[in-house]
Amino acid sequence: MGPGPANANPRVLAAQAMPLLGHMHPPFFKIMDEIQAGLRYVFQTSSEYTCLISGTGHAGMEACITNLLEPGETIVIGDKGIWGARAADMAGRFGVNVVDLKKEAGKTFTIAELEAALKEHKPAVLFLCQGDSSTGVHQNLAGLGELCHAHGALLLVDTVCSLGGVPFFADAWGIDAMYSGSQKVLGAPPGAAPLFFSERALKKLRERKTKPMSYNWDLNLIGDYWGWFGSRSYHHTGMVSMWYAMREALQIMGEVGLEGMWARHKRLHEDMWKGLTAMGLEPFVANPADRLVTVNTIKVPEGVDWLALNKFAMDTYNVELAGGLGPTLGRVWRVGIMGYNATPANVELVLTSFREGLKAQGKLKA
Ligand SMILES: Cc1ncc(COP(=O)(O)O)c(C=O)c1O
Structure with a gap:
């Protein structure tokens, strides 16, 4: 019940144990086609340019950045936590001019702030x-895709810990590129990064003057393995077992349906906060509309030992809770409600862990 990896669905683990197929054999290409159909559904796009990157969320991040940008071009990074900082670090390594647009931890960017940055920096x-x-x-x-396009920019989004748990509409929102992770709401082990490029993003890639700086993440080559350009060529060995897992994970998303997934995550987030509030605990994110339902940040009250409470939860209930990360280190707990773990029983177990953990430190009476 931390921020991931979440427990994988047993159906996904069983799929992963199936015998290997050759990664260039037609039956395996059929599996890849089915994965792409599943990705189009969870991304809500009709784009042909979807695939799995052989790696975790960071690999997806690096693939998007190195393919979308050439050295000397500018990226504006909405930097409101460690992921913006990492994207900035990566882009800098590729010779991209980085504009680090900082935001206080716990807050989000307004359209007006982003518009001002687009006007000023023309990224x-x-x-x-x-x-x-x-x-x-x-x-x-x-509305941000339209805004970016009006200023000649592409919109790149990280959905590693949100995809499947909150609404996301790649086409309707004009997103140009997006990467995610297998090990969160999608309910698979870590090791695959779902990726999406719009027609606009693909055009930019095809018209580059320089090759993407990473051979491993070159989407001209990886796309050619996933059939983006009408053929199939070997780039690297497809992660056969991991692709089986992702096919099953996407199948499950289709069975439950996106609306059902979004509603379940929201309901459990609200139920958990009801219980936490009753214990006197407070959300780190002040504005309810800005609170992420899949990863919840809970302020550590004055005088409470957050690490001791996490250890208590693990030792007593086998429940994994996490502390803060980057700007929230020592200030919050992070509790994930994601995918296969998103059940009323698990939320109840989290609440029991907090209740009894606080009591054990003498910080909660009744
Ligand atoms: C929002 C976000 N982006 C990127 C990542 C990096 O993903 P990974 O650890 O799978 O490389 C994470 C991981 O927790 C994440 O939560």
């Missing part, structure tokens, strides 16, 4: 993290 790309797992904020993305 090729604007980066935003939808669900920031280091602070527990949820950045609203509606």
Whole structure:
């Protein structure tokens, strides 16, 4: 019940144990086609340019940045937690001119702030993290694609800990590129980064003057393995077992349905906060509309030992809770409500862990 990896669905683990197919054999290409259909559904796009990157969320981040930008171009990074800072670090390594647009931890960017940055810096790309797992904020993305396009920029979004748990509409919101992670709401082990490029983003990639600086993440080559350009060529060995896992995870998303997933995560987030509030605990994110439902940040009250409470939860109930990360280190607990773990029983177990953990420190009476 930390910010991930969440427990994987047993159906996904069983799928992963199936015998290996050759990664260039037609039956395996069929599995890849089915994965792409599943990705189109969870991303809410009709774009042909979807795939899994062989790596975790960071690999997806690096793939998007190195493919979307050439050295000397500018990226504006919406930096409101550690993910913006990491994207800035990566872009800098690729010779991209980085504008670090900072925001106090726990807050989100307004449209007016982003518009001012687009006007001033005229970037090729604007980066935003939808669900920031280091602070527990949820950045609203509606309308931002249109805004970026009006200023000649592409919109790149991190959805590693939010995809599947909160609404996301790649086409309707005009998103140009997006990466996510397998090990959070999607309910698979870590090791695959779902990725999406819009037509606009693909055009930019195809018209580059320089090759993407990473061979491993070159989407001209990876796309050619995923059939983006009408053929299939070997780039690297597809992660056969991991792709089985993702096919099953996406199948489950389809069975439950996105609306059902979003509603379940929101309901459990609200139920958990009812219980936490009754114990006198407070959210780190002041504005309810900015609170991420998949990763919840809970302020550590004065005089409470957060690490001791986490140890108590693990030792007593086998429940994993996490402390803060980056700007929230020592200031919050982080509790994940994600995918297979998103059940009323698990939320109840989290509440029991906090209740009894606080009592054990003499910080809660009744
Ligand atoms: C929002 C966000 N972005 C990126 C990442 C990095 O993903 P990974 O650890 O899978 O590389 C994480 C991981 O927790 C995340 O929560």
